[in-house]
Amino acid sequence: xxxxxxxxxxxxxxxxxxxxxxxxxxxxxxxxxxxxxxxxxxxxxxxxxxxxxxxxxxxxxxxxxxxxxxx
Numbered sequence: 220x221x222x223x224x225x226x227x228x229x230x231x232x233x234x235x236x237x238x239x240x241x242x243x244x245x246x247x248x249x250x251x252x253x254x255x256x257x258x259x260x261x262x263x264x265x266x267x268x269x270x271x272x273x274x275x276x277x278x279x280x281x282x283x284x285x286x287x288x289x290x
Contacts, residue, residue: 225281236282243278247286263290 223230223237234241266283
């Protein structure tokens with residue numbers, strides 16, 4: 220069994236993340252569309268801002284941190 224690269228839960232098919240973290244990743248992608256349009260920020264700038272924004276959920280922050288650590 221392969222597991223989520225963040226929390227070690229079973230990952231969902233076609234993803235390296237579990238259901239929770241995969242949903243967080245999808246939400247990050249959708250949110251970026253709005254931020255990019257409104258603020259003209261890059262993907263990296265967006266992820267950095269998201270990790271520092273209060274009110275951002277734990278799973279979203281964990282996914283953003285994971286993405287940033289791989290850059």
